[in-house]
Amino acid sequence: MSNFNVPTREEVSENNQAIFDNLEKGVGFVPNIYAAMAHSKNALASYMQFLGAATSLNNKQKEVVNLAVSELNGCKYCQSAHTATGKMNGFTDDQIIELRKGVASWDSKTNVLAQTAQRIAATNGQIGADSLSDFHAAGYTKENLVDLIVAIGIITVTNLLHNVTEVPIDFPIAVEL
Structure with missing residues (x-):
């Protein structure tokens, strides 16, 4: 088992805190996989942009x-x-x-x-x-x-x-x- 922790809102950058807040509003919680991305100052924002991009798939x-x-x-x-x-x-x-x-x-x-x-x-x-x-x-x-x-x-x-x-x-x- 990994010891890769899931950071709390207080443990991540200000930009990631804003993403956490948006996830709380939209999803009701911050999924652990997204929180884990917040160990990086940039990965979560980049991923969310990629995830939310327009696509021809419904x-x-x-x-x-x-x-x-x-x-x-x-x-x-x-x-x-x-x-x-x-x-x-x-x-x-x-x-x-x-x-x-x-x-x-x-x-x-x-x-x-x-x-x-x-x-x-x-x-x-x-x-x-x-x-x-x-x-x-x-x-x-x-x-x-x-x-x-x-x-x-x-x-x-x-x-x-x-x-x-x-x-x-x-x-x-x-x-x-």
Whole structure:
């Protein structure tokens, strides 16, 4: 177990304190993974800007990516956090488990998104022409592909941070697959 502490508001920079305050207002608390980023004077602000940037993917599609990639990367924190936010975005418990496995039996377009997200993350982007063809045949655009890659990058940051630091999970723990 890591001894990487979760800093309190008083232990972080003034800029990070303002972000903590905004998270308290918007989310109701400061998730430990974000608080851990505040050990850096700049990382949390940079991450929040990246996270909040405009994208062609809607919130449900971003949750598909978050669940599929977090499972692949073995991040218990993000599996748990995105199980909770996945439910808030309308996914059922069974759908969330499928998405973590990189599939969506109930919807072919969502299935392609989950598979493509896991394939990109698992192969460092070496997915091949067939996967790209399937992605585009499902109705996704080049813009969606670029935004998918960015979304994979965003969730990978928190996956890696938790896997290295093992900060405590402050969401209901996701079931093991």
